[in-house]
Amino acid sequence: MKTFKSVTPVSLAHRLASSIAALLLITGAFAASTEEPPVPAVTLQQLMAIVITDASNQVWNAALLEPAAGSDKPSLTEEQWATLRSAATTLLVTPTVLLHPSLAVASPGAPAAEGSLSAAAIAELRSNQWAVWAAQVSILQQSAMAALNAIEDRDYQATLRAGDTLYGVCDSCHKLFWYPEGQ
Ligand code: HEC
Incomplete structure (x- = not known):
């Protein structure tokens, strides 16, 4: 890859050394505190409003791209695919946080x-209906994985389909855990 070619052995060694130092710090902190992550x-509110919204919008925005004249589907640049890959990967990070038992729903006083x-x-429902919550998170993970696979394959239609599935997951979890009265 282009970015790796520009790395000189010296800076690589330096980077490795600092990564190892960082790892030692992290493992040290874990050992010193507790075994809990x-x-x-x-x-949860920040994760939804900022991280998940932004990443899923990037995936859905793929549907807005226009095909070039004479073509039936848009031809994405490598940069556009990279943006999509980053968004799908971001979504894949979120299940770990969504499944953390101590995740706070919102900051105190947030309306x-x-x-x-x-x-x-929401916190009570999530705790009482943990299996349902976990199943919703699992579907989120699967649809983000499907999106990432489609993006890695440079498969535009499959990326859109994964985006549609993703949309269904947001909606179903919101109906269960955010505004169940409105169903
Ligand atoms: C596992 C369940 C679950 C999934 C999956 C889920 N959400 Fe949420 N979402 C929630 C809950 C619960 C809230 C309410 C949290 C709050 O705002 O207090 C919420 C709130 C939100 C909010 C409002 C945040 C705010 O400012 O109050 C947005 C925006 C949002 N979700 C976007 C999404 C999108 C987009 C997806 C799909 C890509 C998604 N969510 C998937 C559970 C989920």
Whole structure:
């Protein structure tokens, strides 16, 4: 890959050394504290509003690309595929956080959207219906994986299909855990 060619052996060695130092620091911190993974520093609300929304919008935006004249589907540049790959990979990181038992729903005092459950009610529901929550997260993971596979294959139609499935997951989990009254 282009980016790797520009790395000189010296800077590579330097990078390796700093990565190892960072790893030692991290493992040291774990050993010193507890065996539990660290409590997420983001809330569920922040994860949704910022990370998940942004990444899924990138995937859905693929549907807005116009085909060139005389072609039946758009031809994406490598940069566009890279953006999509980054978005799908970001989505793939989120299940680990969504399944963390200590994930806070929202910062204290954050207002609930009109017609939706309060943060406390969401937290209680998530804890009581853990298997349902985990199943929804698993479908999110599978559709993000399908998107990533389609993107790696440079398969435009399959990317759009994965985006559609992804949309269904957002909706189904929101109906169960965010505004169940509105079903
Ligand atoms: C596993 C369940 C689950 C999945 C899957 C899920 N969400 Fe959510 N989402 C929630 C819950 C619960 C809330 C309510 C949290 C809150 O705002 O208090 C929420 C809230 C949101 C919000 C409002 C955040 C705010 O500012 O209050 C947005 C935007 C959102 N989700 C986008 C998405 C998108 C886009 C997807 C799909 C790519 C998705 N969500 C998938 C559970 C889920």
